[in-house]
Amino acid sequence: MIQQRVLAILSVSLAFAACAGTGTGAPVDPAHAEASHRNPFLDVNFFINPEYVENVEATAKAFPSEAEAIRKVKQYPTGLWLDSIAHVANLPLWLGEARKQQQASGKPTLSLIVVYDLPNRDCAANSSAGELKIEENGVARYQTEFIDVIAAHFKSFSDLPIVAILEPDSLGNLVTNLNMPKCSDARDVYVNQTAYAIRKLALPNVSIYLDAAHAGWLGWDHHRENLIKVYKKVLRAAGGLDMIRGFATNVSNYTHLYNRDGAAMESSDPCYNELVYVKKLAVGLADHGVRNKGFIVDTGRNGKGQIRKVWGHWCNIKGAGLGERPRAAPEPFIDAFFWVKPPGESDGISDPTQPRFDAECASNESAKGAPQAGVWFQSYFHDLVRNAVPPL
Numbered sequence: 001m002i003q004q005r006v007l008a009i010l011s012v013s014l015a016f017a018a019c020a021g022t023g024t025g026a027p028v029d030p031a032h033a034e035a036s037h038r039n040p041f042l043d044v045n046f047f048i049n050p051e052y053v054e055n056v057e058a059t060a061k062a063f064p065s066e067a068e069a070i071r072k073v074k075q076y077p078t079g080l081w082l083d084s085i086a087h088v089a090n091l092p093l094w095l096g097e098a099r100k101q102q103q104a105s106g107k108p109t110l111s112l113i114v115v116y117d118l119p120n121r122d123c124a125a126n127s128s129a130g131e132l133k134i135e136e137n138g139v140a141r142y143q144t145e146f147i148d149v150i151a152a153h154f155k156s157f158s159d160l161p162i163v164a165i166l167e168p169d170s171l172g173n174l175v176t177n178l179n180m181p182k183c184s185d186a187r188d189v190y191v192n193q194t195a196y197a198i199r200k201l202a203l204p205n206v207s208i209y210l211d212a213a214h215a216g217w218l219g220w221d222h223h224r225e226n227l228i229k230v231y232k233k234v235l236r237a238a239g240g241l242d243m244i245r246g247f248a249t250n251v252s253n254y255t256h257l258y259n260r261d262g263a264a265m266e267s268s269d270p271c272y273n274e275l276v277y278v279k280k281l282a283v284g285l286a287d288h289g290v291r292n293k294g295f296i297v298d299t300g301r302n303g304k305g306q307i308r309k310v311w312g313h314w315c316n317i318k319g320a321g322l323g324e325r326p327r328a329a330p331e332p333f334i335d336a337f338f339w340v341k342p343p344g345e346s347d348g349i350s351d352p353t354q355p356r357f358d359a360e361c362a363s364n365e366s367a368k369g370a371p372q373a374g375v376w377f378q379s380y381f382h383d384l385v386r387n388a389v390p391p392l
């Protein structure tokens with residue numbers, strides 16, 4: 001993941017006219033279009049991932065005097081990340097479990113899936129560099145071995161509500177990081193393959209959200225404006241505005257919901273916290289004809305304010321605490337607060353001798369001893385629990 005703001009000059013105009021209509025996509029499925037007008041988080045239970053519960057339990061055992069607080073985390077849902085072709089094999093297992101939980105409770109049980117394997121992934125950082133490369137047939141593999149297989153699984157669990165967040169950071173990188181070759185090479189691929197993923201995953205039981213970075217990355221007026229232009233291009237290629245339910249912000253980042261942290265770190269950014277960002281983005285989208293969309297905000301690790309001095313730092317930030325508990329419709333414009341990045345999983349390895357090392361993960365604001373991105377980082381999770389706001 002890269003979450004930093006890089007002040008790059010956008011060398012290409014991504015301006016596009018209205019994106020209603022079908023573009024190059026298939027006609028929108030009426031049942032999916034209808035579903036895109038509803039907040040999918042309302043009136044459902046959330047799937048609890050047994051593997052996450054095991055990690056929490058192991059940590060509780062490691063810190064017996066705090067086990068009670070740590071164990072409380074087991075009741076909260078977390079995002080399920082499909083970050084490689086091999087990991088797609090987890091999907092039917094997770095959804096099978098979700099079906100059992102749904103049958104046991106008698107209430108629809110929602111799973112939140114993060115789809116994360118674009119060719120040239122994490123193009124402006126290294127810690128989450130992916131397996132697919134454009135020059136090595138990455139586009140064809142992304143379509144046939146990744147997205148098509150995910151779509152088939154979603155279809156075979158048509159009785160379950162599913163939220164899919166597409167490709168964290170990718171479209172944000174097209175706003176600020178086109179000066180980096182791995183990003184500029186990926187520009188058309190990110191747009192067209194995101195559109196491909198939308199078209200394939202636009203099923204009646206699936207609500208799709210596009211990633212929307214966070215206040216400290218794209219909060220500036222011109223960045224938000226350019227992000228909206230990128231969205232319009234993607235949605236035009238995907239088949240129109242009704243193909244998606246909305247946008248996900250702060251995924252894997254630490255930006256506070258309510259305070260004025262941003263004003264101290266970047267005084268020129270009008271979005272001094274995440275809720276201001278969501279509101280300004282929603283208003284900007286509406287000005288461009290993209291209305292009535294819902295937002296998911298990742299609140300896994302943004303409970304505590306004033307934990308960093310440099311907003312662009314994004315890797316295993318020291319002092320972070322669990323944030324608002326996952327729940328539906330907590331604020332205007334917001335479909336849900338949700339722990340999209342499972343709290344306790346690393347953002348990237350801190351050892352410079354290891355593959356995928358990114359210097360950000362050894363910054364003075366990053367926790368030491370961090371394992372590879374996605375791997376359980378027990379001491380960090382312990383701190384997240386201790387620093388939780390609200391407390392557990």
Ligand code: BGC
Pocket residue numbers: 001081083127128252341342345346347373374375
């Ligand atoms: C990593 C993924 C991981 C996800 C959730 C990302 O930064 O690249 O491998 O699944 O975080 O922890």
